[in-house]
Amino acid sequence: MPLPSLSSFFLGFVAGCLTILLLLAIAAVSLTRSGDIYGLGHWKLNIRTPFPSMWMNLGYWTRDDGTAIQHFDEAARNMLRQLLQAAGILSDSSSASSSPSVAVLDVGFGCGDQTVALAEIINASRRPQFRYVGLTLNATQLQEAQQRLDAALSHSTQDPPSSSSSSSTTSLNLPKASAFQLYQADAAQPTSWPPAVLSSVTSLADASFSERWLMGLDCLYHFSPSRKPIFTLAARTLHANVMAFDLILSDSASFWQTLAVRILGFVLLCPWRTFLTEREYREQLVECGYDREQVEIRDVSDHVFGGLASHLRKQDAVLRPYGISLTAYALVGRVYEWFDRTRVLKGVVVVGRVSHCGLS
CATH class of the missing domain: 3.40.50.150 (Vaccinia Virus protein VP39)
Structure with missing residues (x-):
């Protein structure tokens, strides 16, 4: 590999590494400042999508047996x-x-x-x-x-379909x-x-x-x-x-x-x-x-x-x-x-x- 090309490759590699380190540093500072790293902020990683339901009405909060609904x-x-x-x-x-x-x-x-x-x-x-x-x-x-x-x-x-369907x-x-x-x-x-x-x-x-x-x-x-x-x-x-x-x-x-x-x-x-x-x-x-x-x-x-x-x-x-x-x-x-x-x-x-x- 010619010297100029080797030099360009090396500089690009170093720049890439520095960019990754900088992004990681920004993420670390952001997490530690907000306390998320040791708090509850990682709840976002546990979400399963699509959401199981997306209902939207005022709700009827009593079951037929008279008990209260919680969800x-x-x-x-x-x-x-x-x-x-x-x-x-x-x-x-x-x-x-x-x-x-x-x-x-x-x-x-x-x-x-x-x-x-x-x-x-x-x-x-x-x-x-x-x-x-x-x-x-x-x-x-x-x-x-x-x-x-x-x-x-x-x-x-x-x-599997039922026999009566x-x-x-x-x-x-x-x-x-x-x-x-x-x-x-x-x-x-x-x-x-x-x-x-x-x-x-x-x-x-x-x-x-x-x-x-x-x-x-x-x-x-x-x-x-x-x-x-x-x-x-x-x-x-x-x-x-x-x-x-x-x-x-x-x-x-x-x-x-x-x-x-x-x-x-x-x-x-x-x-x-x-x-x-x-x-x-x-x-x-x-x-x-x-x-x-x-x-x-x-x-x-x-x-x-x-x-x-x-x-x-x-x-x-x-x-x-x-x-x-x-x-x-x-x-x-x-x-x-x-x-x-x-x-x-x-x-x-x-x-x-x-x-x-x-x-x-």
């Missing part, structure tokens, strides 16, 4: 189950003949846990037909939800992937939907589905300008019943409490008059096409606000030693404590039915 994912799934139970579409039977065909338009489906859990809980794979269309505004959540759904379907197909279903109570369609679209404004989304949604009106449902799980109070467009489309175009968890304004709320709630909603990007009283909410459903005699609004506040506020306090205390701040969520927890104490807002399960749904 967020269980409470959130339990909220979905309460909604499906109120709608009457839980399936306790393994017989396909006793389970009607179901079509669901799910607005605000989150990161996919809700989609998979719904199909599992209602035993969708054993129904004669099942179709699910989900809409979300958030592109990141759509991507996460599609990945979770694909993973769940893939896991199902890897299991048909070739059109998987073995974990999940239908084939073609039964699910997820889109990014503003569910509050159907006139803004691209043709593909509109076509997919209106396909749910197929008379072969004896049960058709619009589901809004802890999201409808964000709908702008109001819930009316999606309620009207569901009732008059899809002939679909509605099941929702929503927040309603107390009839006894004072002027100042109402103002505080409206300002809070405005800060959280909700329409100014999104929180309606029970009477106003019922009238809106009737105006949009639901049968007045078949609208049920059940107050479940006892099982929602206190449990969530308590969980946020405990989670903040547990995570603080690891350098994880839940300050924003802790502040939200104070708001739910106020709701729990004053009931200026109430958490409700809503079920509305259209006349002769399924016979059109």
Whole structure:
């Protein structure tokens, strides 16, 4: 090797070593200054991804036997189950003949846990037909939800099929992937939907589905300008019943409490008059096409606000030693404590039915 080349190689080797040493020194100083090397900072190395769940709703914090739920994912799934139970579409039977065909338009489906859990809980794979269309505004959540759904379907197909399963279903109570369609679209404004989304949604009106449902799980109070467009489309175009968890304004709320709630909603990007009283909410459903005699609004506040506020306090205390701040969520927890104490807002399960749904 010529002398200049050898010299260049040596200089490059030394520079590389010095760069590595410098980076290690910076990392060491950073760790020792923060105390992470002998503290708890290495928690980041123990995280397993993807996360086992990414649920997001206020949760229903009481089990059927009356015991309190301690974990967020269980409470959130339990909220979905309460909604499906109120709608009457839980399936306790393994017989396909006793389970009607179901079509669901799910607005605000989150990161996919809700989609998979719904199909599992209602035993969708054993129904004669099942179709699910989900809409979300958030592109990141759509991507996460599609990945979770694909993973769940893939896991199902890897299991050996039971002798009673048909070739059109998987073995974990999940239908084939073609039964699910997820889109990014503003569910509050159907006139803004691209043709593909509109076509997919209106396909749910197929008379072969004896049960058709619009589901809004802890999201409808964000709908702008109001819930009316999606309620009207569901009732008059899809002939679909509605099941929702929503927040309603107390009839006894004072002027100042109402103002505080409206300002809070405005800060959280909700329409100014999104929180309606029970009477106003019922009238809106009737105006949009639901049968007045078949609208049920059940107050479940006892099982929602206190449990969530308590969980946020405990989670903040547990995570603080690891350098994880839940300050924003802790502040939200104070708001739910106020709701729990004053009931200026109430958490409700809503079920509305259209006349002769399924016979059109």
